[in-house]
Amino acid sequence: MFDASKSRFFIALLPPQDIQAYANEIKQHFADHYASQHAQKSPPHITLQPPFEWLDGKVSRLEASLREFTSQQESLSITLSGFAAFPPRVIYIDVVRSPELLSLQVQLMTHMEANLEIIDEVGKKRPFAPHMTVAFRDLTRQNFHAAWTEFANRQLYFEFLVDKLTLLIHDGRRWNIHSEFAFLSGSS
Template identity: 70%
Template sequence: MSRFFVALLPPQDIQDYANQIKQYFADRYASGGALKSPPHITLQPPFEWADANLPQLEASLKEFASGQLPVAITLKGFDAFAPRVIYINVDRSQELLTLQADLMVHTESNLGIVDKVSKTRPFAPHMTVAFRDLSKQNFRTAWPEFEKRQLHFEFTADKLTLLLHDGKRWNIKSEFGLFASY
């Protein structure tokens, strides 16, 4: 069994910017957990999947993605899940919310993957820069620094990314283009 999750990754320039902020949190606030994955917006939270059935998982995600349109994403400022996590705020567009909801339905009905937590709370798209390893004390110091900090990026997410955990960090396993035409 391996651990996977499905996400949208921003273009490389935005990843580089987010990684600089993650590194700042690691260096200044001893919060390096966010560096263990590329900057991303989680659509399907981590789940266990049998390695032998990886082709089935990838085929199902490819089929889903091919029926979806690319999604415009706006990153704006910072927000937090107090008292531990600080993240880049992702605009809750209807297209993004629909993509995530449709993916959850698809993975449950076609693959039997169910995230119980996601069923009990609304989808909160975000891009983590300081992870749960941020101490409460360091959160109280860091949050005022980032609370009003300006940030604005726009990009079009044109693929779903399947990430695989190697025991230490998350790595890109495969990508699936979003290219439905209506």
């Protein structure tokens, strides 16, 4: 049976470059002090649509659908506040759950399912928990506890405006930005 070539994608919100640089410094800290490098395989981001496979020959359809979706969306404010964890493996920068962010994620998931038949079964069973991962997967339980002692009460606060969705593609080693889709201009 012929299996057409597919790539892995996910859809996310990326913070401005200065906040990405800060988050990357934290990821580097985890690599240097806690032997956790896996989070360095993608730019700092807030996942809206988890990884999915898509036919390489139909990427233009995927992009057209995302362009259509974002043309109906307003820019939104994102707040990052402190650190949180999914014990015993994940530490992340906490993203404040605003009604606008939660609505955007639900609308995107609905759009992806209705227009592209891309369904996140896990996401349908549990609530959206927006976060920006700084350590996961290769963070051992012992290192998790040591790192969480360091980061549990560490202060961090950023506010920024997001005006686009980002489609990321996996190249076999890491996630890279494939394309970006601007939101409908807000009242700026």
